[in-house]
Amino acid sequence: MANCKPTTTGNVNLAVEVAGMRMKNPMLTASGTFGFGEEFADFIDLEQLGGFIVKGTTLEPREGNPYPRMAETPSGMLNAVGLQNKGVDHFISEIYPRIKDLDTNILVNVSGARIEDYVAVAEKLALLDRIPAIEVNISCPNVKQGGMAFGTTTEGAAAVTSAIRKAWPRTLIVKLSPNVTSIADIAKAAEGAGADSVSLINTLMGMAVDVERRRPCLSTVTGGLSGAAVRPVAVRMVWQVAKAVKIPVIGLGGISSGRDAIEFMLAGARAVQIGTANFIDPQVTVKAIEWMADWCVRHGVSDINDIVGEI
Amino acid sequence: MGKKQIFDAKITANHALSERYSMLTLQLPESVGEMKVLPGQFVEIRVTDSPSTYLRRPISICDYDNMTRVMTLLIRRAGEGTCHLCDLPEGSAVDIVGPLGNGFSIPPEGSSALLAGGGIGVAPLMLLGKRMKEAGVKPTFLLGARTASEILLLEEFSSIGDVAISTDDGSAGEKGYAADNSALSKHYDIVCTCGPKPMMVGIARNARRNGSPCEVSLENLMACGLGACLCCVEPTLKGNLRACVEGPVFNTDMLLWDL
Ligand SMILES: Cc1cc2nc3c(=O)[nH]c(=O)nc-3n(C[C@H](O)[C@H](O)[C@H](O)COP(=O)(O)OP(=O)(O)OC[C@H]3O[C@@H](n4cnc5c(N)ncnc54)[C@H](O)[C@@H]3O)c2cc1C
Numbered sequence: 369m370a371n372c373k374p375t376t377t378g379n380v381n382l383a384v385e386v387a388g389m390r391m392k393n394p395m396l397t398a399s400g401t402f403g404f405g406e407e408f409a410d411f412i413d414l415e416q417l418g419g420f421i422v423k424g425t426t427l428e429p430r431e432g433n434p435y436p437r438m439a440e441t442p443s444g445m446l447n448a449v450g451l452q453n454k455g456v457d458h459f460i461s462e463i464y465p466r467i468k469d470l471d472t473n474i475l476v477n478v479s480g481a482r483i484e485d486y487v488a489v490a491e492k493l494a495l496l497d498r499i500p501a502i503e504v505n506i507s508c509p510n511v512k513q514g515g516m517a518f519g520t521t522t523e524g525a526a527a528v529t530s531a532i533r534k535a536w537p538r539t540l541i542v543k544l545s546p547n548v549t550s551i552a553d554i555a556k557a558a559e560g561a562g563a564d565s566v567s568l569i570n571t572l573m574g575m576a577v578d579v580e581r582r583r584p585c586l587s588t589v590t591g592g593l594s595g596a597a598v599r600p601v602a603v604r605m606v607w608q609v610a611k612a613v614k615i616p617v618i619g620l621g622g623i624s625s626g627r628d629a630i631e632f633m634l635a636g637a638r639a640v641q642i643g644t645a646n647f648i649d650p651q652v653t654v655k656a657i658e659w660m661a662d663w664c665v666r667h668g669v670s671d672i673n674d675i676v677g678e679i
Numbered sequence: 680m681g682k683k684q685i686f687d688a689k690i691t692a693n694h695a696l697s698e699r700y701s702m703l704t705l706q707l708p709e710s711v712g713e714m715k716v717l718p719g720q721f722v723e724i725r726v727t728d729s730p731s732t733y734l735r736r737p738i739s740i741c742d743y744d745n746m747t748r749v750m751t752l753l754i755r756r757a758g759e760g761t762c763h764l765c766d767l768p769e770g771s772a773v774d775i776v777g778p779l780g781n782g783f784s785i786p787p788e789g790s791s792a793l794l795a796g797g798g799i800g801v802a803p804l805m806l807l808g809k810r811m812k813e814a815g816v817k818p819t820f821l822l823g824a825r826t827a828s829e830i831l832l833l834e835e836f837s838s839i840g841d842v843a844i845s846t847d848d849g850s851a852g853e854k855g856y857a858a859d860n861s862a863l864s865k866h867y868d869i870v871c872t873c874g875p876k877p878m879m880v881g882i883a884r885n886a887r888r889n890g891s892p893c894e895v896s897l898e899n900l901m902a903c904g905l906g907a908c909l910c911c912v913e914p915t916l917k918g919n920l921r922a923c924v925e926g927p928v929f930n931t932d933m934l935l936w937d938l
């Protein structure tokens with residue numbers, strides 16, 4: 369991969385490595401919030417990112433859930449998009465050729481309703497040499513017959529992880545659901561089944577009611593909460609998981625600035641993702657990277673890896 | 680489509696047009712350059728200082744002058760975010776992303792066009808009417824409102840084309856819904872409409888009956904406005920399309936509405 373030239377500001381090294389995937393800096397964008405990267409190309413230079421994760425991809429095309437699919441909540445939002453996507457074959461033939469030569473890491477978020485579907489998607493993606501890692505969504509709370517079951521039990525998480533492990537030769541990231549009693553136990557199960565890294569958190573299950581219409585705001589009644597509102601929950605979970613596993617942890621959930629990203633790294637994250645905050649400021653990622661470099665200078669940190677899990 | 684930008688614009692005037700509507704005049708910075716704006720496009724505005732407005736608010740571009748970089752926005756007090764915008768003092772800066780979305784079609788010179796707006800839906804029709812006039816199309820405006828005092832920008836619309844009016848209480852123009860106005864009883868080369876959904880459905884039905892092509896501007900709830908989140912989708916013959924990229928303007932032949 370050509371994407372290893374580190375971001376250096378003065379003497380600070382921001383480059384990190386997640387289980388074989390080398391990144392210029394710890395900044396990724398979260399699946400489902402960044403399209404295929406192209407949607408943000410007018411606002412930022414995508415090559416300044418450590419990488420970006422394209423939207424949840426399934427074996428077959430999916431139309432997703434009916435409208436309304438989102439509701440704003442205090443410092444956050446609920447979504448019930450329901451994995452609308454055109455399927456992995458469309459990604460491979462139409463999208464991948466357009467973005468593959470970018471000098472950054474392009475990750476695909478893989479979703480499925482059955483283990484065979486996850487495996488089939490991973491096998492197809494394994495043929496693309498510019499995809500250094502996949503992130504397996506075992507936690508999307510929107511799809512009734514979908515990922516929820518895998519992500520909420522240790523057995524389910526282990527089963528899907530070990531099946532994909534056989535089909536995917538490069539970095540395998542398992543994305544965890546926060547809607548569980550002990551996220552550290554699920555993380556350990558994924559680690560034991562061959563995951564190279566875990567990312568967390570996916571959205572928290574939530575609900576909002578339109579009191580004038582006396583109806584749920586979302587067509588699906590419940591949906592996934594994201595944005596600044598979830599950040600303290602996410603920091604806590606990253607801290608717990610980082611203590612429980614040896615593989616690198618990728619932290620996300622409400623990150624809206626460089627300050628927030630540093631908070632996650634101190635709590636144990638090797639890399640971070642920004643999701644919903646991209647909607648509010650489409651340049652938030654590159655601003656956060658700059659802020660992180662300045663923070664390192666102010667704190668006399670010469671290598672950002674030194675602060676990971678300091679807490 | 681032109682490049683999307685993010686910039687701070689300065690409010691140079693804020694006029695209350697009625698109790699519920701305000702018109703903001705914004706000076707855009709030099710950095711936006713020759714920004715290409717299509718009639719029907721919108722901007723996403725960040726509303727700060729208000730705890731319940733986390734996401735940006737989509738607002739149609741009412742008018743834009745490329746030479747002076749002056750933009751006007753028409754805003755209806757719907758909730759906290761829009762009230763905050765209506766109350767911003769002159770001189771304040773607003774954080775804007777845009778222009779976003781597609782635009783209405785401009786028919787060939789000499790065509791007939793009906794531009795129907797209900798309530799706040801008249802906003803995009805100002806720039807649309809001006810661009811049509813420049814293209815040699817004389818538009819007829821159909822303005823719908825609850826009552827005479829809420830007919831917005833009547834003078835400005837009258838200087839561009841003919842104006843037909845409907846009010847719910849009959850205090851101006853014809854009494855009743857815009858969708859029932861007699862201006863809709865003939866064929867046009869294009870009918871463009873923006874407003875509450877029941878009104879747009881009524882207008883689209885009439886247009887279809889008279890063999891007129893019809894374009895509607897949708898106000899689906901949006902999160903990103905950039906095509907990334909898939910929250911704003913509208914079911915169409917081509918599947919779920921994003922109102923913020925493939926829309927907000929759709930030809931009604933594409934939609935699954937019951938016309
Ligand atoms: C493409 C597009 C163009 C628009 N153009 C204009 C415009 O030119 N002028 C204008 O005043 N408004 C316009 N709107 C509607 C405007 O975005 C909403 O009224 C605004 O987001 C409400 O925010 P709020 O904080 O004031 O109210 P909230 O407290 O968020 O909501 C108040 C009420 O408004 C409704 N609402 C929220 N978001 C929307 C929405 N996107 N569309 C319709 N209703 C909504 C809510 O359901 C609620 O009933 C447009 C919307 C879209 C999608």
Ligand SMILES: Cc1cc2nc3c(=O)[nH]c(=O)nc-3n(C[C@H](O)[C@H](O)[C@H](O)COP(=O)(O)O)c2cc1C
Binds near residue numbers: 451641
């Ligand atoms: C509109 C939307 C769509 C999402 N789609 C996906 C998805 O397809 N796959 C996935 O693993 N996570 C998805 N997520 C979850 C995010 O990737 C992320 O885990 C979550 O939003 C928390 O991060 P944030 O607070 O920074 O947004 C989605 C989130 C949002 C808001």
Ligand code: FES
Binds near residue numbers: 900901906910911924
């Ligand atoms: S609002 Fe996000 S895709 Fe349209």
